[in-house]
Amino acid sequence: MQSGHGKRLYLNEVSTRDGFQMESRFIPTDDKVAFINRLSDLGYAKIEVTSFTSAKAIPALQDGEAVMQRIARRPGVVYTALVPNARGAERALESRIEEFNVVMSTSETHNLVNLRMTREQSFRQLSEVITLAQSAKVPVNVSLSCVFGCPMEGEVPLEVVLGWIDRFAQRGVQGITLCDTTGMAYPTQVQEICATALLRQQALDFTAHFHNTRAMGLVNTLAAVESGIVRFDGSLGGIGGCPYAPGATGNVATEDVAHMLACIGYDTGLNLDGLIAAAAELEQLVEHALPAQVSRAGHRLTRHAPPPDFSAILSRAHERDILEAQP
Ligand code: COA
Ligand code: ZN
Secondary structure (H helix, E strand, O other): OOOOOOOEOEEEEOHHHHHHHHOOOOOOHHHHHHHHHHHHOOOOOEEEEEEOOOOOOOHHHOOHHHHHHHOOOOOOOEEEEEEOOHHHHHHHHHOOOOEEEEEEEOOHHHHHHHHOOOHHHHHHHHHHHHHHHHHOOOOEEEEEEOOOOEOOOEOOOHHHHHHHHHHHHHOOOOEEEEEOOOOOOOHHHHHHHHHHHHHHOOOOEEEEEOEOOOOOHHHHHHHHHHHOOOEEEEEHHHOOOOOOOOOOOOEOEHHHHHHHHHHHOOEOOOOHHHHHHHHHHHHHHHOOOOOOOHHHHOOOOOOOOOOOOHHHHHHHHHHHHHHHHOO
16 A cells, blocks of 8 residues: 555545435425535535435435525535436526536446436436537536446446446546445455546546445545545545435445545545534434544544543552562
């Protein structure tokens, strides 16, 4: 493992989209706006604000327009949202979106379950969305689900993943997010897929998106960093998951990722104390404990007071020295 030597990495916050879509409590619009405004000051490169999906499919995010219109836009932060189809694209454009994050799965079964379309149908719809974005001069990122495996089909062959990356590259998108939708990725596989993708489509901005379902989120992040990926999705508190992917659980937690990368010497631009404070607010919003660890434990040099009887322990240790020194 190598030191980061101050290398810059770019963190995207997805808790208000990937996170909130999975919550049973509807987070009031005002609270969403206030929370996103708070996140804007913490050093993120990008915030995935919401999704423009059908209210039936994702009721938690049915207030996408209101949230997008009311947040304060901080220069230097890209405000993106998930867009599944042309109807979502029109809604997103009216809300002054700064990037379209379009989504489809590399697994036919997951695509049908999540988006009610075959992959070919999705690609045709997304091609229309890309045309719309290009005429409005809005960049497009494609989040490819199940790149590291599908909870219903098992392994997704690398050629299949690369085939979809190539097709979107030919359509002129700016970026691709390699999503581990249900935490099936493991480090050597991450290295193989990330290195192959980076080499094959050098003009694209790749992002890695890990879920911590099998406790491999952090080690997969390191594997991706060492393969040359510089953009990462994370969800504060480790909340999140696709409601249409069986067994899905939370994303890798932004504060856990930021803390690990800072220890190794990478520059994520993130304010760790600010993240920990924001995670405490998030816990109030979602009304349950968060799976993240650093927001509970604090950073590694967080100092705890010794126990109350510490001076007694110390004097006994000194007495022992005195006794042992006696002949
Ligand atoms: N925004 C708002 N409403 C939308 C919409 C959008 N982007 N797309 C479709 N709708 C509405 C339609 O108007 C229709 O409404 P009606 O029943 O009142 O007439 C209804 O949704 C169904 O439309 P249809 O075109 O038949 O879509 P569908 O039921 O096949 O759903 C998706 C397709 C993709 C829109 C829907 O499955 C979806 O939004 N999925 C989101 C998946 C997701 O975000 N997963 C987690 C992230 S990976
Ligand atoms: Zn996800």
